Amino acid sequence: MIEKVFKGNSNYWMWLAFLSAFVAVGAICYLRQFVYGMYLTGMGRDLSWGLYISQFTFLVGVAAGGLMLVLPYYVHNYKTFGRITILGEFLAIGALIMCLMFIMADIGQPLRGLNMILHPTPNSMLFWDMVVLLGYLGLNIICGWVILTAERKQVKPPKWVYIFVYVSIPFAVSIHTVTAMLYCGLPGRHFWLSAITAPRFLASAFAAGPALIVIACLIMKRVANFDAGREAINKLTTIIMYAALINAFFVLLEFFVGFYSNIPGHKHSLQYLFFGIEHHGVMYNNLVPFMWGSVFLCFGGLGLFAYMKIKDTGTDLMIGIGCAMIFIALWLDKGLGFVMGGLAITPLEEIVEYYPTANEIGITLGIWATGFLIVTLLYKIAVDVEHEVEA
Amino acid sequence: MDKQRRKFLKIAGATALAGISAPAVVKLTSTPALASSGHGKAAEHGAAEHKPEGHGGEDSAKGVRLGMLIDMRKLYGHPELLEKVAAACIKVHNIPQIEGNKNEIKWIWDMAYKNVFPEHSSYHSSKITEENNFLVLCNHCDEPPCVRVCPTKATFRDEKTGIVSMDFHRCIGCRFCMMGCPYGARSFNWMDPRPYIKEYNPDFPTRMRGVVEKCNFCGERRALGQEPACVEAVKDVGAIVFGDLNDPDSEIRQILDKEHTIQRKPSLGTKPSVFYIV
Amino acid sequence: MYNKGTIIPGLIIFVLFVTFPLWFNAFSTAASTVPKPELPPGGEKACIAPAAEMRANHMVMLNEWRDDVLRDGDRVAVTVDGKQYRKGLQMACMQCHSNKEKFCDSCHEYASVKPYCWDCHLTQSALATKKETH
Numbered sequence: 001m002i003e004k005v006f007k008g009n010s011n012y013w014m015w016l017a018f019l020s021a022f023v024a025v026g027a028i029c030y031l032r033q034f035v036y037g038m039y040l041t042g043m044g045r046d047l048s049w050g051l052y053i054s055q056f057t058f059l060v061g062v063a064a065g066g067l068m069l070v071l072p073y074y075v076h077n078y079k080t081f082g083r084i085t086i087l088g089e090f091l092a093i094g095a096l097i098m099c100l101m102f103i104m105a106d107i108g109q110p111l112r113g114l115n116m117i118l119h120p121t122p123n124s125m126l127f128w129d130m131v132v133l134l135g136y137l138g139l140n141i142i143c144g145w146v147i148l149t150a151e152r153k154q155v156k157p158p159k160w161v162y163i164f165v166y167v168s169i170p171f172a173v174s175i176h177t178v179t180a181m182l183y184c185g186l187p188g189r190h191f192w193l194s195a196i197t198a199p200r201f202l203a204s205a206f207a208a209g210p211a212l213i214v215i216a217c218l219i220m221k222r223v224a225n226f227d228a229g230r231e232a233i234n235k236l237t238t239i240i241m242y243a244a245l246i247n248a249f250f251v252l253l254e255f256f257v258g259f260y261s262n263i264p265g266h267k268h269s270l271q272y273l274f275f276g277i278e279h280h281g282v283m284y285n286n287l288v289p290f291m292w293g294s295v296f297l298c299f300g301g302l303g304l305f306a307y308m309k310i311k312d313t314g315t316d317l318m319i320g321i322g323c324a325m326i327f328i329a330l331w332l333d334k335g336l337g338f339v340m341g342g343l344a345i346t347p348l349e350e351i352v353e354y355y356p357t358a359n360e361i362g363i364t365l366g367i368w369a370t371g372f373l374i375v376t377l378l379y380k381i382a383v384d385v386e387h388e389v390e391a
Numbered sequence: 392m393d394k395q396r397r398k399f400l401k402i403a404g405a406t407a408l409a410g411i412s413a414p415a416v417v418k419l420t421s422t423p424a425l426a427s428s429g430h431g432k433a434a435e436h437g438a439a440e441h442k443p444e445g446h447g448g449e450d451s452a453k454g455v456r457l458g459m460l461i462d463m464r465k466l467y468g469h470p471e472l473l474e475k476v477a478a479a480c481i482k483v484h485n486i487p488q489i490e491g492n493k494n495e496i497k498w499i500w501d502m503a504y505k506n507v508f509p510e511h512s513s514y515h516s517s518k519i520t521e522e523n524n525f526l527v528l529c530n531h532c533d534e535p536p537c538v539r540v541c542p543t544k545a546t547f548r549d550e551k552t553g554i555v556s557m558d559f560h561r562c563i564g565c566r567f568c569m570m571g572c573p574y575g576a577r578s579f580n581w582m583d584p585r586p587y588i589k590e591y592n593p594d595f596p597t598r599m600r601g602v603v604e605k606c607n608f609c610g611e612r613r614a615l616g617q618e619p620a621c622v623e624a625v626k627d628v629g630a631i632v633f634g635d636l637n638d639p640d641s642e643i644r645q646i647l648d649k650e651h652t653i654q655r656k657p658s659l660g661t662k663p664s665v666f667y668i669v
Numbered sequence: 670m671y672n673k674g675t676i677i678p679g680l681i682i683f684v685l686f687v688t689f690p691l692w693f694n695a696f697s698t699a700a701s702t703v704p705k706p707e708l709p710p711g712g713e714k715a716c717i718a719p720a721a722e723m724r725a726n727h728m729v730m731l732n733e734w735r736d737d738v739l740r741d742g743d744r745v746a747v748t749v750d751g752k753q754y755r756k757g758l759q760m761a762c763m764q765c766h767s768n769k770e771k772f773c774d775s776c777h778e779y780a781s782v783k784p785y786c787w788d789c790h791l792t793q794s795a796l797a798t799k800k801e802t803h
C-alpha cells in the first residue's frame with residue numbers, strides 16, 4: 001500500500017514540499033540546539049519546561065481523540081463512522097510520533113534516552129507514559145494497517161485484530177490520564193495539583209482530536225474527492241460540542257475552587273493566566289490575551305455549531321471554521337495555558353514569564369510539520385485505498 | 392479437523408505467551424521500587440502505632456538520616472557570612488557562575504523569608520526577618536518527590552545516609568525532578584558549565600551540559616571525614632550543625648530537642664531534613 | 670546473464686573498494702599506527718590488574734566503581750603497591766596515568782571511541798587552563 005504515497009497530483013506534491021520546508025528548518029534548529037545546548041530555548045532554572053512539553057501534552061490529547069471514532073464504530077457498531085475510523089487511527093499515529101519527537105527535543109541528554117528502558121522505574125509517571133504511548137502507537141499501527149489491508153482485499157479483517165482494537169480503547173484513555181498524572185501528582189505545584197486534571201484533559205482531547213479529523217475530512221472532500229458523509233460529520237460536531245462544553249465546565253470548576261476557597265496557591269495561576277498578576281510592582285500578564293482568545297474562540301465555535309444544529313443548516317466552510325475555532329481554543333487552553341500557568345509561579349514564590357525563542361519555535365514548527373507530513377501520507381494511503389475499492 | 396487444529400494452535404500460542412510474560416510481570420511488580428521509598432518503613436510501624444498528628448508529623452524512623460540545622464540567629468546581620476557559605480560550596484563543587492536567573496546554577500544560596508517560608512506568615516513580620524536573607528538548599532527529604540518522579544533513578548535516596556543524591560552519568564535531563572521539587576532546589580545545565588567555572592577544585596568533577604544538579608550534602612568530603620563545606624565555612628559562629636537526625640546523642644538532635652525549629656513547607660509531606668531556627 | 674560486461678567488472682571494483690582498508694594496510698610501508706599509550710610519567714609499575722585485563726575491561730571496572738561510589742556509598746579505598754587511592758577515574762587512575770592526551774586518547778582515538786568521562790572529570794590539561802586564566 002505504501003506505493004500510493006508516490007502517486008499524486010501537483011497540489012499533493014506542493015503540500016508535501018511546503019511541509020518539508022518546515023521540517024528542514026526544524027531540523028536545522030534542532031541541530032543548533034543539539035550542538036550548542038538548550039540555553040537556546042526560552043526555558044530557564046525557574047521555568048524548566050516550555051513549549052516542547054506543552055505541545056507534547058496537547059498532542060497526546062489529539063492522539064487520544066481518535067477514540068471518539070473508534071468507540072462508536074467498534075463498540076456501538078455505529079456504521080456511519082465506517083469510512084473515517086481509519087482516519088482517527090492514522091491521526092493518532094502522527095500525533096504520537098510528534099509526542100515522542102517533542103520528548104526527545106526536550107531532554108538534555110537525548111543520547112541517553114534508552115536509560116528509561118535500561119533502568120525502568122515504575123514509580124515515575126514518565127516511565128508509564130512512555131509505556132502507554134509506545135503501546136498505543138503500536139496498537140494503532142497494527143489496527144490501522146491490518147484493517148486497511150483487509151478493506152483493500154475486500155475481506156473481513158481477521159478476528160484477532162479486534163482484540164487489539166478493544167485493547168486500544170482503554171489505552172487511548174490511559175495515554176491522556178497518565179499524561180495528566182505527570183502534572184497532577186506534584187506537590188507544591190498548586191495549579192496542577194487537581195484531581196480534575198485528567199478528566200479535563202480527556203474532555204479537551206475528545207473535542208480537539210475529532211475537530212482536527214473533521215477539518216481533514218472537509219479538506220479531503222475538496223482536494224481528494226473523499227466524502228466522509230454528512231451524517232458522520234454532523235455526529236462528530238455533536239461530540240465536539242459536548243466535549244468542549246465539558247472542558248469549559250471543568251475550567252470553571254477550577255475557578256470556583258481557586259477563588260471561593262481563596263487559597264492563594266490555587267488562585268494565583270488562574271489570576272496570572274486570565275487577569276495578570278502583580279508582584280513586586282511588576283505586572284505579569286503575557287498570556288492574558290491568549291487565554292481570553294481561547295475563551296472567545298471556544299464559545300464562538302460552540303455558538304456557531306449551536307446555530308447550525310438549531311437551524312439545521314451549515315456549509316462545509318462554516319463547519320470548518322467552527323472546528324478550527326474549537327481546535328485553536330483548546331490548543332491555547334492546554335497547549336499554552338495549562339503548562340505555563342502552572343509554571344509561572346515558582347516554588348520560591350517568584351513569578352517568571354516564559355517567552356519561547358526563535359530556535360525553539362523553529363523546532364516546534366518542524367515537529368508539527370513532520371506530524372502533518374506523516375498524517376498526510378497515511379491519509380493519502382487510506383483515501384486511495386477507498387477509491388480503489390470503490391472503483 | 393483443520394479448524395480444530397488451528398484453534399488448538401491459537402490456544403497453545405496464547406498460553407505460551409502468557410507463561411513467558413508472567414515471570415516478567417511478577418519481577419516488575421515485586422521490585423521494591425514500586426513502593427516509593429519510605430512507605431515500606433511506615434508500613435512496618437503498623438496502623439496500631441499510628442498516632443494522630445498534623446500535616447508535618449513524622450513517624451520515628453530507623454537507620455541513619457543525615458540532616459542539617461541552620462541557626463539563623465547566628466547569621467542575622469551578617470550577609471557576608473551567607474556569601475561565605477555560598478562561595479565555599481561554589482569552590483568545592485566547581486559550580487559555574489552564570490549571570491542571570493535563566494541559566495544560573497545554585498546549590499546553596501540566600502533569599503528573603505517570604506520566598507523561603509511562603510507557608511509562614513510574613514505579615515507585620517519582625518524587622519529581623521524582614522531585613523535578613525535565609526539560606527536555601529536541597530532539603531534531602533525523607534519522602535523526596537524528585538526521586539519519586541525520576542524515570543531513570545538518576546536521582547535516588549541513599550538508604551545508608553538518607554541523602555538524596557544525583558547520578559550525573561544516568562540523568563537524561565528531562566527535568567521532571569525540577570517539577571517535582573517544591574523547594575526550587577535543583578538547577579539544570581542549560582549550557583556547558585566549564586567556561587563559567589572560575590577555579591577548578593581537582594578533587595571534584597564538573598558537570599556536563601544537559602544534566603540536573605543540586606546539593607549533595609558533600610558526600611565526597613564526608614568520605615574523607617570532613618564536614619560539609621558550608622558547615623565549615625561558618626564554623627566560627629557555629630551557625631550550621633550537621634549530623635544524624637535519628638541518633639538521639641548527636642549534636643543536631645540535642646539542639647532539635649531543645650530549640651523550636653521550623654522546616655520549609657512541611658505540609659507537603661516531603662519530610663525535609665533541613666531545619667531552621669529563626 | 671545480461672550485461673555481463675558491466676556487472677562483473679562492477680562487482681570486482683565494488684569488492685576491491687570495500688576491502689580497500691585491508692589492502693592498504695597490507696601493502697602500506699608506513700610505520701605501524703597501533704597506538705603506544707604513555708606509561709605513567711611517575712614511573713609506577715603496578716596497576717590494580719594486569720595490563721591485558723585493564724586494556725580489555727577498564728571501562729567495566731570504571732562503571733562498577735562509579736556505581737559503588739555514587740550509588741552504593743562504597744568509597745573503600747583501593748590499594749596498589751602499598752599506596753592507597755580513592756576509587757574513581759580522577760582520584761585513582763589518573764593519579765598515575767596523569768596525561769589523558771598521551772594515555773587515554775591515544776587508544777580511544779585509534780579505536781574511534783568517544784567516552785564522555787572528561788566532559789565532567791578533570792584532566793591535568795583542563796586544570797592547567799583554568800589556572801592560567803585565573
